[in-house]
Amino acid sequence: MYDITSIYQAKSVDDAIEALQRDPQAIVIAGGTDVLIKIREGKDAGCSLVSIHELKEELEGVALAPNGDVEIGPLTTFRGCTFSDVIRGTVPVLGEAADMAGGPQLRAAGTLGGNLCNGITSADTASTQMAFGAVLRVKGPKGEREIPIDQWYKGVGKVALEPGELLVKIVIPKDHYEGWSGHYIKYAMRNAMDIATLGVSCLVKLSADKARVDSLRLAFGVAGPVPFRCLETEKAMAGLPIGEAIEKIGAAALAEVNPRDSWRASKAFRLQLVEELSGRALAEAARKGGAKV
Known part of the structure; x- marks a missing residue:
């Protein structure tokens, strides 16, 4: 059952904003894949909704x-x-x-x-x-x-x-994207229909000869309370030969992440994933960019 007090179907973006002003406690709903689950679980029971589902033209x-x-x-x-x-x-x-x-x-x-x-x-x-x-x-x-x-x-x-x-x-x-290649790895306990135990996204811009890291971006999900980039690791990898960067990136990232223990995985296991998957993500991102790895 879904305990919903009311639902307002917005006719435009401006109309949705006005509806939210009229009811500051209202929750915006679009696809509903998160909101409806929370309502069903009782976390947002009795809420009012402002639907933007039909505002596809905008x-x-x-x-x-x-x-x-x-x-x-x-x-x-x-x-x-x-x-x-x-x-x-x-x-x-x-x-x-x-x-x-x-x-x-x-x-x-x-x-x-x-x-x-x-x-x-x-x-x-x-x-x-x-x-x-x-x-x-x-x-x-x-x-x-x-x-x-x-x-x-x-x-x-x-x-x-x-x-x-x-x-x-x-x-x-x-x-932010021109000249970059990237790869995302999601580790979950199942191959499909599961929440990430850890997610890592690595982007790399290679040197002209495709042998070195010119610039690198490394971002994680579930390695901290919010998604974030490892800025110090990115700086440390710049200029390194691809092979060396692949070997070192995981250990460098460990100094910047802060995963937690949960029923899905322990902190220690997530740290192991950070170290291993960082190198794998960089290797695949570099391969997509034309490097021989």
Whole structure:
């Protein structure tokens, strides 16, 4: 059973914002793959909802802006992301990460915006969007503003949205993806339809001869309370031969992560995953970029 007090179907983004102003306690629902589960479990029982599910003309789809930025509507489903020609041609690793979320039914309903707005560290696309340095465009009663993704997460389940605000666009700037190749690894106890025990996304820009790391980005999910990048590790890997970087990246990352014990896995096991999967992710990202590894 779903204990819902009321549900308002927004007619536009502005209408949704007005509805949230009228009822500041209302919860935004899109695909519902997270919200409905929380209601069913009793965590948000008795809530009122503002649905943006039908605002597809304003909030769905992937486009390449004239300046080369990738613009993703927050109502774009995981499946829509994976099969987008724009995503495949610019940031394919994001589509690959989206294809690892849940099962086919969830990927057809769940949205990229919801994957960010739930504020959960295990969100499958979050670490890759963190690695790309996505910019999140939100709109509210005071107008629009942009939030770099490294300022988005405020704690477990908490994000930088202010009362009455909606996420209206996810932007990956051209200079954040051009020349980069990447790979995402999700470790879970099952091969499908499971929450990540650990997620790691690695992007690499290779030297002209494809033999060295020019620049590197390494982001994790479930290695801390929110998705985050290992900035010191990224600096340490710059300039190293690919083989050496693959050998050293895992140990370097251990100094920056802070996983916890949970019923899914122990902290010690997650630390082992961090060390092992970092090198694997870098090796595959470099191979995609043309390196011989």
